[in-house]
Amino acid sequence: MATVPTIALNNGVEIPQLGFGVFQIPPDQTVEATRTALEVGYRHIDTAEMYGNEKEVGQAVRESGIDRSEVFVTSKLNNGFHRRDDALRAFDQTMADLGFDYLDLFLVHWPLPTIDVDYVETWKAMEEIYASGRCRAVGVSNFNPHHLRRLFAETEVRPAVNQIEAHPYLANDEVRAFDAEHEIVTEAWSPIAQGKVLDDPAIVAIAETLGRTPAQVVLRWHVQRGDVVFPKSVTRQRVEENFALFDFELDQGQMATITGLDRGERTGPDPDTFDYVPS
Numbered sequence: 570m571a572t573v574p575t576i577a578l579n580n581g582v583e584i585p586q587l588g589f590g591v592f593q594i595p596p597d598q599t600v601e602a603t604r605t606a607l608e609v610g611y612r613h614i615d616t617a618e619m620y621g622n623e624k625e626v627g628q629a630v631r632e633s634g635i636d637r638s639e640v641f642v643t644s645k646l647n648n649g650f651h652r653r654d655d656a657l658r659a660f661d662q663t664m665a666d667l668g669f670d671y672l673d674l675f676l677v678h679w680p681l682p683t684i685d686v687d688y689v690e691t692w693k694a695m696e697e698i699y700a701s702g703r704c705r706a707v708g709v710s711n712f713n714p715h716h717l718r719r720l721f722a723e724t725e726v727r728p729a730v731n732q733i734e735a736h737p738y739l740a741n742d743e744v745r746a747f748d749a750e751h752e753i754v755t756e757a758w759s760p761i762a763q764g765k766v767l768d769d770p771a772i773v774a775i776a777e778t779l780g781r782t783p784a785q786v787v788l789r790w791h792v793q794r795g796d797v798v799f800p801k802s803v804t805r806q807r808v809e810e811n812f813a814l815f816d817f818e819l820d821q822g823q824m825a826t827i828t829g830l831d832r833g834e835r836t837g838p839d840p841d842t843f844d845y846v847p848s
């Protein structure tokens with residue numbers, strides 16, 4: 570089984586660079602999908618309250634027979650819980666649903682800059698959660714540099730990660746560079762743009778040259794950029810394929826070709842305007 574490299578977060582906690590994402594996996598398929606990923610060798614699972622499958626992720630991890638300390642699990646605070654008291658309660662609920670006594674990483678899912686609750690209040694609640702010792706690291710998702718600057722100015726704990734949309738059609742290099750400058754690890758969500766980049770002729774050509782699949786080439790590009798990735802698949806053969814990234818390399822020219830595909834194209838919402846709160 571391939572060894573997945575780890576990256577040290579700014580508090581020393583090590584995160585496996587490759588994980589398994591469970592967005593859009595229906596709850597009744599999540600135990601099986603997570604079990605498959607753990608069997609293949611993944612030791613990092615990315616879920617969220619919003620995905621509605623934390624219970625099933627927790628069940629699969631608890632039933633796997635793998636020591637809890639060997640599996641890095643991330644969850645996220647949903648958009649309806651940005652007030653301090655709601656955030657603390659939501660974390661308790663996440664822990665109850667996962668059935669864990671600690672979480673590895675908890676993220677604010679979206680900054681929601683247009684709603685009436687300030688994300689700085691939310692981040693102060695995350696600091697309390699971190700101080701409680703029940704979560705090894707806290708971070709944010711979909712934060713732009715101007716959101717992060719406010720946290721730096723008004724709060725104490727620096728986010729350990731910033732999980733943002735990134736793939737060949739959305740390099741998101743400005744946010745990545747800001748994260749790197751401030752010792753925040755970037756995690757790239759929708760790393761294969763939900764499949765949209767896999768037919769790109771430049772990616773297909775590199776895959777043919779290397780005798781790899783387009784998904785492997787794109788995921789390897791992320792790994793060599795230094796980001797954390799967690800592709801989602803309910804298809805065992807793809808789960809295996811997406812794990813086989815550590816026995817080949819892209820050369821500088823291949824890396825530059827893929828980076829050059831950037832066209833600022835999002836698959837998801839823009840963090841500066843997204844304000845969805847579930848009713």
Ligand SMILES: NC(=O)c1ccc[n+]([C@@H]2O[C@H](COP(=O)([O-])OP(=O)(O)OC[C@H]3O[C@@H](n4cnc5c(N)ncnc54)[C@H](OP(=O)(O)O)[C@@H]3O)[C@@H](O)[C@H]2O)c1
Nearest residue numbers: 590591592615758759760761762763784800801802803804
């Ligand atoms: N923080 C956020 O706001 C945010 C937003 C979105 C996603 N995320 C996280 O990022 C994770 C990954 O993103 P994502 O799920 O949106 O998209 P993704 O991983 O980029 O793509 C998943 C899609 O690609 C297909 N696929 C997977 N591997 C493949 C392969 N080797 N060849 C061909 N097709 C393949 C899957 O199909 P099948 O499943 O049918 O095989 C699925 O339709 C999520 O699961 C979640 O953990 C976070």
